[in-house]
Amino acid sequence: MKKIATYATILAMCGGALYSVIAAENVAEQPVQVEATKEPVVCFESRKGASEITQQEIKPGWPNVKCSPTTGAALWYGDPFEGTVPMGKMPLLENIPDGHALVKPRTEKLALMPLCSTACHNGVGPQFTPPTLPKDKRPTPIPTMEAMVPDLKNLQHGRDRIWCMDCHHTTKRNMLVDNFGDPVSFDQPQLLCGKCHGDKLRDWRDGIHGKRIGEFTTGGKKRWFTCTECHNPHNVQDGLRNKGFVQLQPEPPPQLAKGMKDAKHELVHPVPH
Numbered sequence: 477m478k479k480i481a482t483y484a485t486i487l488a489m490c491g492g493a494l495y496s497v498i499a500a501e502n503v504a505e506q507p508v509q510v511e512a513t514k515e516p517v518v519c520f521e522s523r524k525g526a527s528e529i530t531q532q533e534i535k536p537g538w539p540n541v542k543c544s545p546t547t548g549a550a551l552w553y554g555d556p557f558e559g560t561v562p563m564g565k566m567p568l569l570e571n572i573p574d575g576h577a578l579v580k581p582r583t584e585k586l587a588l589m590p591l592c593s594t595a596c597h598n599g600v601g602p603q604f605t606p607p608t609l610p611k612d613k614r615p616t617p618i619p620t621m622e623a624m625v626p627d628l629k630n631l632q633h634g635r636d637r638i639w640c641m642d643c644h645h646t647t648k649r650n651m652l653v654d655n656f657g658d659p660v661s662f663d664q665p666q667l668l669c670g671k672c673h674g675d676k677l678r679d680w681r682d683g684i685h686g687k688r689i690g691e692f693t694t695g696g697k698k699r700w701f702t703c704t705e706c707h708n709p710h711n712v713q714d715g716l717r718n719k720g721f722v723q724l725q726p727e728p729p730p731q732l733a734k735g736m737k738d739a740k741h742e743l744v745h746p747v748p749h
């Protein structure tokens with residue numbers, strides 16, 4: 477027993493010495509301020525370029541798998557409710573207690589939002605503003621907008637059957653629009669998308685389409701991902717792919733279990749179909 481303890485002590489001392497050497501080398505090679513100037517890790521939650529989040533340390537020294545080094549997507553969340561607000565009124569969700577259905581506001585992600593309806597499209601201003609607001613919903617050339625939002629050059633939504641004013645409010649440009657011409661908040665895009673995609677809205681409300689994270693107890697508080705966190709409203713067709721979602725590079729396969737040579741067993745399905 478005593479012998480083992482002695483060995484352990486020696487080993488620990490060697491380890492300690494070795495560690496000191498490595499530490500000393502590190503100090504010599506890298507200036508101490510490396511930690512302080514380290515770029516924050518930024519990744520996206522659901523749609524690249526639209527739902528960026530900054531990785532936060534959950535607990536000092538803990539591994540943090542929030543941002544995938546492979547795809548750049550967020551894998552795990554420290555706090556599912558960070559930056560959320562109550563969803564607001566939604567048909568058939570009246571029974572959910574206040575503050576139990578949460579969403580992340582879109583407005584802060586939209587760079588042009590402070591200009592829409594104030595500096596531009598206010599119906600009066602001379603300099604940047606179109607002289608008049610459109611009288612109908614028909615497509616018109618919009619080179620200024622195309623320069624600012626390249627996706628608008630070749631609007632990939634509805635196969636030439638819908639245009640800006642089917643979604644954006646004519647006079648209140650910092651708002652979307654419902655079927656009655658009433659304004660809808662950018663933070664509640666489901667009320668806009670749902671006017672044409674009723675089936676998807678229903679699935680989303682039932683938890684079949686989209687994504688929710690949070691407390692999975694009955695009636696628990698949850699964050700609902702809204703339509704525009706995943707879909708780019710100006711490009712839902714993804715060009716030639718002609719399908720509703722821009723694909724991501726998949727994660728690499730997980731490591732094989734110890735002692736396993738390959739994963740061929742996964743190719744064999746026990747039930748023929």
Ligand code: HEC
Nearest residue numbers: 582586587588589621625628633638639640643665704709
């Ligand atoms: C299918 C509905 C729909 C159509 C059609 C549509 N938009 Fe949008 N647009 C949206 C939604 C929803 C957002 C908010 C996107 C988000 O939350 O990421 C948006 C955002 C924008 C923004 C703000 C972008 C930013 O980053 O700040 C501009 C500008 C814009 N649209 C202009 C247009 C123009 C011009 C057209 C016509 C060529 C158009 N949109 C057609 C739904 C639509």
Ligand code: HEC
Nearest residue numbers: 634635638642665668669672703707709712713718719720
């Ligand atoms: C004014 C009606 C209208 C609104 C509002 C609308 N869409 Fe669409 N959407 C369409 C039409 C029309 C199509 C084309 C269907 C087709 O021809 O296959 C479409 C297609 C789609 C597709 C499938 C693309 C494909 O070809 O597979 C997605 C995804 C989609 N919309 C998402 C949304 C989202 C998200 C919103 C809200 C931001 C929204 N839509 C708002 C009319 C609308």
Ligand code: HEC
Nearest residue numbers: 666669670673676677680686687701702703706719720721
């Ligand atoms: C968490 C992400 C996510 C959210 C939130 C989300 N969707 Fe989707 N949606 C998807 C994915 C993924 C697909 C499959 C696209 C594909 O096959 O390329 C899809 C497909 C669709 C399609 C096309 C279906 C088809 O047959 O091609 C429509 C329309 C659509 N979504 C509308 C909506 C609407 C409306 C909302 C909000 C009420 C919404 N989505 C919310 C991820 C999402």
